[in-house]
Amino acid sequence: MSGNHAIGEAAVRAGCRFYFGYPITPQNEMTEYMARRLNEIEGGVFIQAESELAAINMVIGASMAGARVMTSSSSPGISLKQEGISFLCAMELPAVIVNMTRGGPGLGNIAPAQSDYFQATRGGGHGDYRTIVLAPSSVQELADLTMEAFNLADKYRIPTVILGDGMLGQMMEPVEFPDGEMQKPPPKDWTITGARGRPSRFIRSLLLDPAVEEEHNWKLARKYERIAAKEVRYEAYRLEDAKMVVVSFGTAARIAKGAIKRLREQGLKVGLLRPITLWPFPEIVLKDLAKRIGHFLVYEMNAGQMVEDVRLALEGRAEIFFYGRPGGVVITPLEMSRVITSKYYQKGLG
Amino acid sequence: MSGNHAIGEAAVRAGCRFYFGYPITPQNEMTEYMARRLNEIEGGVFIQAESELAAINMVIGASMAGARVMTSSSSPGISLKQEGISFLCAMELPAVIVNMTRGGPGLGNIAPAQSDYFQATRGGGHGDYRTIVLAPSSVQELADLTMEAFNLADKYRIPTVILGDGMLGQMMEPVEFPDGEMQKPPPKDWTITGARGRPSRFIRSLLLDPAVEEEHNWKLARKYERIAAKEVRYEAYRLEDAKMVVVSFGTAARIAKGAIKRLREQGLKVGLLRPITLWPFPEIVLKDLAKRIGHFLVYEMNAGQMVEDVRLALEGRAEIFFYGRPGGVVITPLEMSRVITSKYYQKGLG
Amino acid sequence: MGFQKVFGRPRALKDAPFHYCPGCGHSIIHRLIAEVIDEMGLQEKAIGVPPAGCAVLAYYYFDIDMGEAPHGRGAALATGLKRVLPDRLVFTYQGDGDIAAIGTAETIHAANRGERITVIFVNNGVYGMTGGQMAPTTVLGQETTTSPGGRERIRDGFPLNLSEMLALTKGSAYIERTAVNNPKNIMKTKKAIEKAFRVQIEGLGFSLVEVLSPCPTNLKLRPVEAWRWVEENMMDVFPLGVIKDVQRD
Amino acid sequence: MGFQKVFGRPRALKDAPFHYCPGCGHSIIHRLIAEVIDEMGLQEKAIGVPPAGCAVLAYYYFDIDMGEAPHGRGAALATGLKRVLPDRLVFTYQGDGDIAAIGTAETIHAANRGERITVIFVNNGVYGMTGGQMAPTTVLGQETTTSPGGRERIRDGFPLNLSEMLALTKGSAYIERTAVNNPKNIMKTKKAIEKAFRVQIEGLGFSLVEVLSPCPTNLKLRPVEAWRWVEENMMDVFPLGVIKDVQRD
Amino acid sequence: MKKGYIVIDQSLCKGCGLCIDVCPKGLIATAKELNIKGYYPAEFKGGQGDNPDGCTGCALCALVCPEIAIEVYRE
Amino acid sequence: MKKGYIVIDQSLCKGCGLCIDVCPKGLIATAKELNIKGYYPAEFKGGQGDNPDGCTGCALCALVCPEIAIEVYRE
Amino acid sequence: MLIKTVFSGFGGQGVLMMGYLLAAAGMQEGKNVTYLPSYGAEVRGGTANCTVSISDDEIASPVASEPEYIVVMNKPSLIRFQNQVQSGGIIFLNANLVDMKPVRGDIEVCEVPANDLALKIGTDKAANMIMLGAFIKKTGLVSLETLKVVLKDVFTTKNPQLLELNEKALWEGFTYLEQGRQADASKADIS
Amino acid sequence: MLIKTVFSGFGGQGVLMMGYLLAAAGMQEGKNVTYLPSYGAEVRGGTANCTVSISDDEIASPVASEPEYIVVMNKPSLIRFQNQVQSGGIIFLNANLVDMKPVRGDIEVCEVPANDLALKIGTDKAANMIMLGAFIKKTGLVSLETLKVVLKDVFTTKNPQLLELNEKALWEGFTYLEQGRQADASKADIS
């Protein structure tokens, strides 16, 4: 199953019956999958919106009504959704937003890239807000994290972003879906569904009184802290005795892992830390590692973004190198192993 | 003169004859000023666009044609411009973009806020890119930095953001404009103006080959490095003997400065570092200060954004406190002085 | 034989005074919508979508469920709501800037899809909330803060007849233009709203009522003058009447 | 008496082979535009704005200045260009998805402002570049990757007649719909482009030529069949002819 | 002819004058005192009983009142 | 009747067949060999001289050719 | 010395103009001045207000925090602002529209029947200028002469007919305090 | 052991289908498999290609870097991919459409007249299946049986009429190598 299809199928199995999207390469197969799949399901609604802006606003509406709802796009389209994402956060509306990142800035290209890290983790829209950001690195994980994304979104009433890339969307790998009943969205007591048998409600983000808006901001901030405390996910690979840690996510982490396997065979003590949640970032894990490991190599398919989070986590406690390949370039595990090796010996670790 | 008018007038004096905008509080007076002012000037063009999206794309077009051009908005409207800003950066087009920030996220309110710091400094749009970000803190500075913004934009072929807030836009203070000739935009040899007497040109951001896109990204990165090396601006106030440094920008810095004046009279050794360029951030200045000062207090009118840049600059070399007031709340210098005092004594500096 | 109350506050409005300026059409239109909701028994079924515009706080007034839309995106947001809850009555309430400038695409495509939603489009010829800038519907010669000297065709373009454009879409079922500038027109506006809601409930497609509405504040006229102004300056450009009715055509 | 070349590559095209699929209408339309530019002597004055769409690389073909627009924003970008350079010829080249979906608002408002630009609107009934999704102009029953089983009015909405809507704006001066599905229509398309450019140069307002264009790849038809398909399936919904001409009306 | 009367909630009234303009009987006038909101509110000049030339309860005033400040009572 | 001939640049041709379809004289056919692009290109069957029933130089073929692969020569 | 004044009232009462004129006069006299209006028509029908800060030194914040003076043109404004005034500050009350008295004992109240005085010279639209005249008489923040210069600047471009009327009103307010209710001499040298 | 194969040719030649079938067969046999097509119709008229990686272990990158095998259905693909093949790898050439020979000496070339063979069984549209048959015969990456199962899966839903034809073509290609040009035995046990 291709990554794009896996996300679509996982969404459906998570109980998502509403998808609003707009075509953009390299995620069209997801949109197309949802068009087909939701057409087959009773109650399934697929709309090809007139734009990404329209799509994210349809998402807002469907979420207000209590639905599990998803949209997907790729970089330029995600930029257009930023106002809407800010609104989702302000109104505490759950939704799943998929970004199969491509090369940028501008129209860029359709090759796999990781250059929307800042946008995803710092909120490209206006105002203080965060979204949960999940970064899968295999088709199986795309499926698993998509289902998880719906749960997290509902649990915390927060939009959750799946940050993939063109390659993850296009490639096929075997996928297994959990057996049994599809998950049902939890009951929601804040939706607007018509004021039958209860007082009328409204959902809004306008809070004209600065004191009230401030209180709301701190309320959101406390929620983000709760999420940061509870929802950090990462993969640790061969860290037990590592002298150098590669920090990478998504596709880059796959490649880094391949390189590390190779290097381990050659006796280099290198490990991988792969943040699965980009926000919340596994800050404490890194801090702990820095107690015994002095060298970190951050590899990203961009010009240097997550490396800031690594620097923030380590605060000068270890040496950090950055290796970036922006523009949609995918290097081989072999090339990556050369990069690691050279730093490894240069620092006298071998 | 009000801040919004001062920016408008400064733009006109900098040779800006093209303004494309869309109303949004608290920057409407700037749009309205440009409507009036450019109507009086031969060759002046003001368009109230149908949306912020349209406005930023008109800016792209005018910039391609070689004009000095400006747009302005406030938070939600700036979110809508993110795709366009990414394109401006990708195509290396100069432009001036003003954000008179309001409380957010979502519709928020119209009170002064600083919560679009991440969006401005990390590029809320997709792809690796930077814009120069200028943060004035008085009406005079709004005027001065607006003129400077046009020069920087043209010099580096980069969009330049002026990050103000509702208060700076609304308040009136005396302003003086430099005498003499208005500045003329420098000659530009990359514009598209019709291929008269030269080979035809095109301007684009689509670079389908990842290798080419990567090269372009690194080219941009080198430009950003050049800017970071040369264009950092900040105000240092009473740092000579300071035991504690308050780091603040814009309106917050004004308030902090008022507080520091008060505290200096009481004998507290407190100083202010006010970044004027938020990007490039005065990282080295901070690093240097940390050699002799152990305590930094970051005060922002948000839930904590610039504080990350301070942490990145200091990398654990000094203790950093954060005091944030999001949602459009403007505290008094007196309140701020209490915040400073309490930290000052708590840390045994007094 | 005693006296009976024959006119009072509709139940679908909360007991909150409006924040609108004296003589503002928004207030009247709010009441008319609420009266129709009362009369059609829709208070527990109706979901409203307020705009960014003077009516941004409409949820303080309507005693029904409401969900705020980003500026201009009412029709898209309402689409999402309605698709999840097809048996509810979903309507947006939008100003001329909201719907005919920034929201042009969303509105046209919702109409074209035949979304079963109702749009109440309040055309006051100006951006009221942001302080009187030119709207897509500002008429030629009308002075606003961004059309100095009056809207000028070459410099500022023309007033836009969005409703007529929407009528061209095959998904729109009912479109009428009314006004709230005298008692007769006010009554007609109420009828039009009722009809639009019925069209939605019957699943015939997209319905819209454009209401020409006085904005005394930005016209800088007294309310009674503003009523006359709407008659004399807007109705040529925006003629009243049913623009489309699939049940009749 | 010798033979003379009576048909060859226009000067306003570079010497680069097109990347379009076999039988694609884009290629023909490119050539027609270039021929008109040649014949009107505009190569040094013309500025083109390519879209995101199959024609995204148009600057590889046209030997004139060109500036890329984000998807759908051609009309806004061209507005900026033209306002700075009022004596140049500025045209956008846009697909149906580009102009009639994401770019709806920008196009309508540029027309309504009467921007002196020309839009070449290539209606192939499908999102070509992204692999054959439903476009706003996909006709009912037409199968695309996002309208499984064929476009269905209730589920997917109706094809949108953007050109007719644009004709309602008071700033539009000339709007014609043509096709490139047979020699006669190809010739008419060329005439229409020429007329649209003249209208721009004479400052009469916004001009647009909508060209029905075969996309054999996504129709999954051979080019000759695709020509027929355009005739048989699109022309009812999108009738050819002059939709608006202020010089004639 | 039907008889009626109206009750104006002066604290809601914004003195827009529309009711004054439409009352066919000329029964509404502007009060002399500012209300709490700073407006000169409308005032009903008719009585509540059996007054000739009085209010018919036609409700035109209420129909046009933006503030829903007028309640109409009719026999 | 005018006389003419055409030259097809087979390396540009994508074998769409449109020229074949429109030639009123039936003078164009599909070649047997794939070209460098992987298409079976069009081939002009007429001569360049004084051939009866031959090419009139009407240029219909060129008019419809998406690839501008056809040049037309006429007396 | 930093002095902050809040002018407040209904939208139509010209309170922003009062503040603007004071600010302009302050600038004219070479002081550091900031003027901050309440802004945003995002909510209609509230009270309008503005804050003018005048100082010899750089002004940290243009926001009204513990203003020295408040000028109150209507009742809701009194309710809203009375608690913010600094101890020892002055509240200027439009006695015609505010039938309430401030409850605090640590502030001075200066009542001016601004609407009545304005009606005397022809129109109650000029109540704001009456009040401003009284305000500068009492506070001495700027001189009457400077204010007149500024008034001329503003109204000759805006509405020349109004100039004379406004000058008259200013004078009326200025002299009202001179005659009727002498300002407290001990407070008059505050600037 | 990780084996990468690139399938390449013109858009219409069914190269993505070849790769897809191989990948599906690999999964069927319980191996780790990734399949990565060239994607994006953003540019039309280029060559199509895809990469299939088959391994016993987790696969780091689905991208074709130094593939063991490349299957080349047209000339431009040969030009583009010939330098990427690993030393010791095999290039499968559609001899009918590629009149060029690879220049490298460190790789094996396996020529298959795929179009001719396909015409023999009825249509040159099946050239891809001919090639795939030959490919698995030579490489032994997956078994013919598995491939047939997968083929059935794909075509019974997609286009049942084509199933038989494709099976025939697969067999034709498989046996072509068996008879005509024996595969190098020493390379056959590569998987």
Ligand SMILES: Cc1ncc(C[n+]2csc(CCOP(=O)(O)OP(=O)(O)O)c2C)c(N)n1
């Ligand atoms: C994205 C965005 N842009 C701009 C605004 C500011 N804004 C709020 S309401 C409005 C227009 C109001 O005009 P209209 O829709 O005609 O409503 P009215 O106030 O006249 O009833 C604008 C531009 C906003 N809130 N969000």
Ligand SMILES: Cc1ncc(C[n+]2csc(CCOP(=O)(O)OP(=O)(O)O)c2C)c(N)n1
């Ligand atoms: C903001 C944004 N959204 C989506 C895309 C992806 N995209 C590129 S072209 C296109 C549509 C192409 O369709 P059309 O305009 O009809 O042109 P065609 O290819 O059919 O000629 C889309 C959706 C994009 N580049 N940018």
Ligand code: SF4
């Ligand atoms: S500004 Fe105009 S539309 Fe808005 S509340 Fe006032 S009168 Fe009504």
Ligand code: SF4
């Ligand atoms: S996909 Fe369609 S429109 Fe695009 S190049 Fe191919 S035939 Fe032309």
Ligand code: SF4
């Ligand atoms: S009910 Fe009719 S008659 Fe009575 S006061 Fe109102 S408008 Fe006048």
Ligand code: SF4
């Ligand atoms: S119409 Fe209503 S608000 Fe207006 S004056 Fe009459 S009672 Fe007052």
Ligand code: SF4
């Ligand atoms: S010029 Fe006319 S007659 Fe000659 S080959 Fe072309 S179509 Fe046929």
Ligand code: SF4
């Ligand atoms: S029309 Fe052109 S591309 Fe098509 S077959 Fe003829 S020569 Fe070839």
Ligand SMILES: [Mg+2]
């Ligand atoms: Mg309006």
Ligand SMILES: [Mg+2]
């Ligand atoms: Mg298309």
